Amino acid sequence: MSQATKPLVGVIMGSKSDWETMRHACEMLESFEVAYEKRVVSAHRTPAWMNEYATTAQERGIKIIIAGAGGAAHLPGMVASQTTLPVLGVPVKSRALSGLDSLLSIVQMPGGIPVGTLAIGDAGAKNAALLAVRILGTADTALQTKLAAFQEEQTNKVLEDSEL
Numbered sequence: 406m407s408q409a410t411k412p413l414v415g416v417i418m419g420s421k422s423d424w425e426t427m428r429h430a431c432e433m434l435e436s437f438e439v440a441y442e443k444r445v446v447s448a449h450r451t452p453a454w455m456n457e458y459a460t461t462a463q464e465r466g467i468k469i470i471i472a473g474a475g476g477a478a479h480l481p482g483m484v485a486s487q488t489t490l491p492v493l494g495v496p497v498k499s500r501a502l503s504g505l506d507s508l509l510s511i512v513q514m515p516g517g518i519p520v521g522t523l524a525i526g527d528a529g530a531k532n533a534a535l536l537a538v539r540i541l542g543t544a545d546t547a548l549q550t551k552l553a554a555f556q557e558e559q560t561n562k563v564l565e566d567s568e569l
């Protein structure tokens with residue numbers, strides 16, 4: 406799915422080391438059969454590539470960018486500054502400060518350049534994908550139907566598990 410169809414979601418991350426977190430976003434997109442691409446892009450280490458990625462994403466058909474980064478996590482904000490696409494930021498859990506540094510770096514954007522910031526770590530990556538699916542679902546009733554089924558299944562599972 407990620408390679409064959411034209412991608413609608415760009416999943417980018419500051420380092421290969423973020424993959425264990427960001428794979429949760431990719432897996433969720435796959436479960437909804439939403440075409441995506443995944444790339445390592447760093448504002449700090451590959452600034453020219455980041456600029457190219459952000460400025461060409463829209464013309465390539467990307468609708469939403471999910472950007473994960475840890476520590477001094479400037480990637481989501483810098484990408485948001487160079488595109489008008491919605492950018493969802495995932496704070497990756499850092500070794501030194503458990504992701505609080507990542508969260509604050511992503512969430513505290515100056516007015517005018519929005520980044521939709523998710524929770525730290527795996528749940529944030531999963532929810533970034535679900536939020537992307539919800540956004541795409543506003544113009545795609547088939548996706549909305551899948552989202553409703555996902556939520557119903559989730560609710561039923563929790564109710565079943567409540568019978569201890």
Ligand SMILES: Nc1c(C(=O)O)ncn1[C@@H]1O[C@H](COP(=O)(O)O)[C@@H](O)[C@H]1O
Pocket residue numbers: 418419420421422423446447448449450473474475476477478479480481497
């Ligand atoms: N925060 C950023 C950016 C950026 O924001 O441009 N580029 C890499 N990184 C982060 O550095 C951490 C450590 O990276 P390494 O494991 O490669 O040393 C990763 O979590 C990455 O997201």
